[in-house]
Amino acid sequence: MGGRIIVVGGGAVGLACAESLAARGAEVQVLERFSHVHELGSHGGHTRVTRRAYHEGSAYVPLVVESEEVWERLEAEQGAGGPGSILVRAGLVEAGSAQDPDLREAIAACEAHGIEHSLLDAAALRERYGLRVPPSWIGCVTPDGGYVRVEPALDGLRRAAQRAGATFRYDARVNELVSGQPELRVLLESGELLTCDQIVIAAGAYLQPLLPTRLRALFAVRRRVLAWSSPAPEAQAQLRDFPVWAVFTDAGMFYGFPYGDDGTRGLKLACHRYTEPGEDRRLSAESVDRRVYPGDLGPLRAFLEDHLPAAVGPWAGSKVCLYNCTPTGDFLIDRHPDDPRIVLAGGLSGHGFKFAPAIGRLVGELLDKGASAEVPAIFRWPHHLAGPSW
Ligand SMILES: Cc1cc2nc3c(=O)[nH]c(=O)nc-3n(C[C@H](O)[C@H](O)[C@H](O)COP(=O)(O)OP(=O)(O)OC[C@H]3O[C@@H](n4cnc5c(N)ncnc54)[C@H](O)[C@@H]3O)c2cc1C
Structure with a gap:
């Protein structure tokens, strides 16, 4: 897969998406409005539970197992002198x-x-x-x-993304996504306009302002x-x-x-x-x-x-x-209904950190394989649109 991809958000999900997409051959840039690891998003507070006894639904269990393997791999890769255990x-x-x-x-x-x-x-x-x-x-x-220890986990994900070729910009707040053009455009708060071929929105609790009004109501x-x-x-x-x-x-x-x-x-x-x-x-x-x-x-x-x-x-x-919750508590990982070149990974409903590596893989598959990507049905629009509303 080629092309230029902008990932909006440098939390666990954005970093995992960046790694997965860069490893598939895309030219990936992560835009993060704050810094690497901060207290204003959804990852503050040092640690996150990982559990396989998953009462939220059986479909989540293989994704926990997959992600735990990645956390262990990232921990092994950091070598001596790294920040210590991740999982x-x-x-x-x-x-x-x-x-x-x-x-x-x-x-x-x-x-x-x-x-x-x-x-x-x-x-x-x-x-x-x-x-x-x-x-x-x-x-x-x-x-x-x-x-999972948050800071070493984010460090490990960023290192892996960087090794795969992704680049990062901090203090880079995205104010608007402009689609409907041959190229997609991303408008930064600074006024700078960036162009790309595809976009991943991994903005955590800040997702809603980047969506059209009618889609915000899900979150x-x-x-x-x-x-x-x-x-x-x-x-x-x-x-x-x-x-x-x-x-x-x-x-x-x-x-x-x-x-x-x-x-x-x-x-x-x-x-x-x-x-x-x-x-x-x-x-x-x-x-x-x-x-x-x-x-x-x-x-x-x-x-x-x-x-x-x-x-x-x-x-x-x-x-x-x-x-950032959906009414069912299930994640939304799918293409943007108005533009398939944009993928959303959000609505993680307070239980998403442990899954970041698996979400990165799923987003990579969505942008690489399109309709043949095997994303669980509970993460797709039809599940959310048929489910309860707030
Ligand atoms: C109190 C609490 C406890 C939790 N406990 C657990 C747990 O035990 N286990 C578990 O698995 N999960 C848990 N979670 C959920 C988990 O932390 C989140 O699902 C996960 O961190 C979300 O990752 P993210 O990358 O989507 O969001 P974030 O980590 O918030 O990353 C999103 C990033 O996008 C950036 N951003 C947003 N908008 C823009 C923009 N316009 N331009 C540029 N950058 C932007 C933000 O600054 C942020 O850095 C908990 C959450 C909370 C709040």
Whole structure:
């Protein structure tokens, strides 16, 4: 494949797309409005969970496995003196009511894909992990689960893209895409006009302004808060030697990492839901309030007090991070309906980081093979257009 391709966005997805497309022979330039690794997109906060027990749908499991292989390869390629591990297989313990649909889906995904897992009862969850749950709850442990360290992962993806021939421009904000011409044009905030043959939009939570108005309605920016708790010193060793954990409750999936997961000061946790009742649909990445309020931290503290009391302590830090959600929570990876030379990779709905390498491959196939590209149906327009709306 030849031609000039501009990738808008230098997060995990944009970098993985750049590598995949440059490796196929395209002349690729990544345009990033901020810097390499920053706090204003969707990748802030040091670490991201990777899990094969995928309750969001069985189609995701092979893509997690594929991506984990790439994370391991990138880690091996960085050699001595690199920034260290990318994929940390700390294991994953998930817990919830035995009837919880998401937990049941996670177990079903393990069974369907032969993912190593074991089931625990409530007593074993308490004894092994200090997790306090009602007696009827169960747990599912997957030793392959763990987390990806964001900065080394982005470094590895960028290095691979660079080796394949991609180039990068930072402080290069794209204001507009102009199609309908023999060549595509990209207008930068600086007024500079660039031309290319194809475009990939991998703009994360900043996707909507680059789309025609009618397509924006599929996506909703969500403000989510991460926080780091400082457990008492006597609990820290046990929580350091801990798996990634996720507990399905009526208020959402609370999840967290081992203490000091990335050399950070505490035990990171958050609550994952694609959508909260009454959330503002018109929120934009530009205008979101990035301050953290006591009301944001209250549910996290209540969760620890109820279910993981060893981790309770003063807050060591917190931050706001952004999801860009579709109503189903499934990604949108497809050609632009108005111009097939443009591909969108967005709507990652708060669970996309682990998949970046696989998304890069899928985008490469879409631009290289066109209609014969094998992109799962749940990522294509017909699935989204037939599904629920906001
Ligand atoms: C709190 C939180 C927790 C999460 N936890 C997990 C998890 O545990 N596991 C998991 O797999 N996923 C998780 N996610 C989701 C995951 O982080 C995202 O899906 C993923 O980082 C999205 O990658 P991206 O490259 O699309 O977006 P980003 O990393 O935001 O990259 C997009 C880039 O595009 C740039 N850009 C945007 N607009 C323009 C423009 N006009 N011109 C130039 N550049 C532009 C932005 O500056 C940005 O750098 C979480 C997300 C959040 C917010």
